[in-house]
Amino acid sequence: MNNKRLLAIANYIEKNDCVVDIGCDHGYLSIYLKKNNLCKMVVAADISQNALNSAKKNINKEGLDIKTVVSDGLENIDDKVDTIVIAGMGGFTIKHILNNGNLKPIKKIIIQSNNDLRLVRYLLNDLGFGLVDNTIVKERNKFYEIMLFNRETKNVKEELEFGIMKKEYKEYYNFLVDKYQEIINNAPNKRNDLLIDIEYLSNWT
Numbered sequence: 001m002n003n004k005r006l007l008a009i010a011n012y013i014e015k016n017d018c019v020v021d022i023g024c025d026h027g028y029l030s031i032y033l034k035k036n037n038l039c040k041m042v043v044a045a046d047i048s049q050n051a052l053n054s055a056k057k058n059i060n061k062e063g064l065d066i067k068t069v070v071s072d073g074l075e076n077i078d079d080k081v082d083t084i085v086i087a088g089m090g091g092f093t094i095k096h097i098l099n100n101g102n103l104k105p106i107k108k109i110i111i112q113s114n115n116d117l118r119l120v121r122y123l124l125n126d127l128g129f130g131l132v133d134n135t136i137v138k139e140r141n142k143f144y145e146i147m148l149f150n151r152e153t154k155n156v157k158e159e160l161e162f163g164i165m166k167k168e169y170k171e172y173y174n175f176l177v178d179k180y181q182e183i184i185n186n187a188p189n190k191r192n193d194l195l196i197d198i199e200y201l202s203n204w205t
């Protein structure tokens, strides 16, 4: 697999994890995990039957044994999973999935949200999960942030606001500063909030 974003997600998976890949689409992540023996088991789930058909086709092509389930979030997942992956969706859908699923058996959550990252961090904090680490990858000129949460970690406010900051990601922080500056130029009413972000991020650029 040469998808940096999915590889970064796979990097957070450990041998003993029982994973559900929510919104698996073509099943690439599930296939990669199973094929390389990177976890104990993986269930590929999606709300769309069409997406699952495509996943099933790819799974069969590889000759792998991966269960596929049509499910809105965790709704129809009756397997014993302890690790959730949700990637490639917006914050609103992720919020819906997390608020409506039984998270009791879950010890680890990996999220790549297309937006509203702050909202996702605060939501997971409210649900009892802390941000352990985040990885930024750039693919086809687009940045993606992959976040790892578990139950043991407690975050300070700064981490909930901005994530775990690392100097190595300064290209990403520079990109955000430019983006926020452009938003302020087009919508001056957002100035006060975004200036705080710009000031904080600039310390890391």
Ligand SMILES: C[S@@+](CC[C@H](N)C(=O)[O-])C[C@H]1O[C@@H](n2cnc3c(N)ncnc32)[C@H](O)[C@@H]1O
Pocket: 022, 023, 024, 025, 026, 045, 046, 047, 048, 051, 071, 072, 073, 086, 087, 088, 089, 093, 097
């Ligand atoms: C853009 S694709 C991302 C696929 C893959 N996770 C990735 O990161 O490459 C989003 C997938 O999420 C599925 N999806 C959207 N809402 C969902 C929900 N509530 N429960 C499960 N799957 C959902 C869509 O059907 C689609 O296949």
